[in-house]
Amino acid sequence: MANIVPLLRYSEWTGQNLEPKFPALRLSGLKLLLSKGLLRGTLAEVSGPRSSGRTSMALHILAEATRRGEICAIVDLHDSFHPASAEAGGVDLTRIIWTRCRGNAEHAMRATDLLLHGGGFGVVMLDLFEASPRVLNRMPGSYWYRFRRALEHTPAILLICVETAQAKFCSLYSIELKSETFDWPGKTPFRLLRGIESTAMLRKAAHESSAYRSGKLLKGARIEAVA
Numbered sequence: 001m002a003n004i005v006p007l008l009r010y011s012e013w014t015g016q017n018l019e020p021k022f023p024a025l026r027l028s029g030l031k032l033l034l035s036k037g038l039l040r041g042t043l044a045e046v047s048g049p050r051s052s053g054r055t056s057m058a059l060h061i062l063a064e065a066t067r068r069g070e071i072c073a074i075v076d077l078h079d080s081f082h083p084a085s086a087e088a089g090g091v092d093l094t095r096i097i098w099t100r101c102r103g104n105a106e107h108a109m110r111a112t113d114l115l116l117h118g119g120g121f122g123v124v125m126l127d128l129f130e131a132s133p134r135v136l137n138r139m140p141g142s143y144w145y146r147f148r149r150a151l152e153h154t155p156a157i158l159l160i161c162v163e164t165a166q167a168k169f170c171s172l173y174s175i176e177l178k179s180e181t182f183d184w185p186g187k188t189p190f191r192l193l194r195g196i197e198s199t200a201m202l203r204k205a206a207h208e209s210s211a212y213r214s215g216k217l218l219k220g221a222r223i224e225a226v227a
Contacts, residue, residue, distance in 0.1 A: 062086065070095065
């Protein structure tokens with residue numbers, strides 16, 4: 001019976017009849033994938049392998065939030081955040097708090113917990129992209145439930161960035177990315193990577209999924225990450 005309670009609470013928490021207390025975070029570059037934006041007080045996951053456009057999508061979400069004047073926080077497990085690339089992607093660095101965890105996963109989870117309970121942030125991004133499967137498997141699942149409860153009735157969004165989805169039923173949005181083609185213009189040996197075309201699959205509210213490619217209703221969303 002104890003295992004059923006979290007699922008019942010999740011169902012109540014995501015009830016379609018509930019009116020949002022805060023306006024959603026609109027994402028201009030992801031209108032086809034997230035037509036209503038990201039709801040506040042929720043967990044959202046962006047997952048995918050390297051060179052799939054995952055970082056570009058995460059930075060776009062931060063850029064939209066900081067453009068609205070919101071203060072955002074980045075919890076960086078492996079010090080992989082690159083300020084210059086973020087600024088080029090539209091992120092207002094003056095509205096970013098960067099927490100560097102030097103590879104310590106426990107510190108990253110505790111820092112995220114403190115930031116969520118402290119409040120005052122539009123988006124808190126937990127960057128676990130370079131975490132190994134061994135490290136991810138050792139993270140207590142109770143953290144995701146704790147984060148979800150901390151977000152309830154707040155205007156914050158927890159953006160979890162990881163190679164494979166971890167939050168399971170605690171996340172309202174799960175976006176999975178996969179690279180399709182790479183743009184290498186020029187001739188050898190002077191070819192430079194100009195961009196990546198990826199497919200993004202949105203899974204939300206447990207098992208609902210919707211997707212688009214090139215603006216048409218298919219299974220997948222096409223995004224471009226400029227190198």
